[in-house]
Amino acid sequence: GAVVSQHPSRVICKSGTSVKIECRSLDFQATTMFWYRQFPKQSLMLMATSNEGSKATYEQGVEKDKFLINHASLTLSTLTVTSAHPEDSSFYICSAGYSTAEETQYFGPGTRLLVL
Amino acid sequence: SQQGEEDPQALSIQEGENATMNCSYKTSINNLQWYRQNSGRGLVHLILIRSNEREKHSGRLRVTLDTSKKSSSLLITASRAADTASYFCATGSSGAGSYQLTFGKGTKLSVIP
Numbered sequence A: 001g002a003v004v005s006q007h008p009s010r011v012i013c014k015s016g017t018s019v020k021i022e023c024r025s026l027d028f029q030a031t032t033m034f035w036y037r038q039f040p041k042q043s044l045m046l047m048a049t050s051n052e053g054s055k056a057t058y059e060q061g062v063e064k065d066k067f068l069i070n071h072a073s074l075t076l077s078t079l080t081v082t083s084a085h086p087e088d089s090s091f092y093i094c095s096a097g098y099s100t101a102e103e104t105q106y107f108g109p110g111t112r113l114l115v116l
Numbered sequence B: 001s002q003q004g005e006e007d008p009q010a011l012s013i014q015e016g017e018n019a020t021m022n023c024s025y026k027t028s029i030n031n032l033q034w035y036r037q038n039s040g041r042g043l044v045h046l047i048l049i050r051s052n053e054r055e056k057h058s059g060r061l062r063v064t065l066d067t068s069k070k071s072s073s074l075l076i077t078a079s080r081a082a083d084t085a086s087y088f089c090a091t092g093s094s095g096a097g098s099y100q101l102t103f104g105k106g107t108k109l110s111v112i113p
Helices: none
Strands: A004-007 A010-013 A019-025 A032-038 A044-051 A067-073 A076-081 A090-097 A111-115 B005-007 B010-014 B019-024 B031-037 B043-050 B055-058 B061-066 B071-076 B085-095 B098-103 B107-112
Touching: A004 A090, A010 A019, A019 A032, A019 A090, A019 A111, A032 A067, A032 A076, A032 B098, A044 A067, A044 B098, A076 A090, B005 B085, B010 B019, B019 B085, B019 B107, B031 B061, B031 B071, B043 B055, B043 B061, B043 B071, B071 B085
Parallel strands: A010 A111, B010 B107
Antiparallel strands: A004 A019, A019 A076, A032 A044, A032 A090, A067 A076, A090 A111, B005 B019, B019 B071, B031 B043, B031 B085, B055 B061, B061 B071, B085 B098, B085 B107
16 A cells, blocks of 8 residues: 555656656545655755645745645645756655655655756 | 765675664654665655664664664665665654655665675
């Protein structure tokens, strides 16, 4: 149980375009979903926390207008990278928890974004 | 900001040997978790140890926690080639109305067959 999927697994786009990444909890309802960014050989950096039906909470330094997060249902959250630039190239990983108090997070397989 | 700091950054051992990774953190915690990440993949939760626990076992994994030193260690016994991965510690805290994890930089473990 507790499977999280992400789509697409990898995407290549031109600079200036927008890219949407989906995160789905397949066999449970996720009240809370998290979006992380990971640069090569580095750790995961939390970008934002989203609770179903409410606005996402962004970490300091993360532009909310650039990284649009929508958590419209208990099984789906989306991250849209708007007007992507080469410096946005990274590995984006989502995770989900059963509840706001859930201590363990279940991670998706990640999405590799390359902006040319 | 980074909370956990793993040590060593990279570790290479022979199959069958034990692997020990350490993690230090700075603030008070409710729990500390260890995750594993295969190259280019998502993370898999390995084990959670609470602040009032000192040691925990799960299969070939043994985790210790010393809250006075703000440190934890992950021991993998009788390592296998399939254990090759990056291992991250993460500390949990409440924030933004939900439970958040802060990850360390990770230890890259290579187990040589």
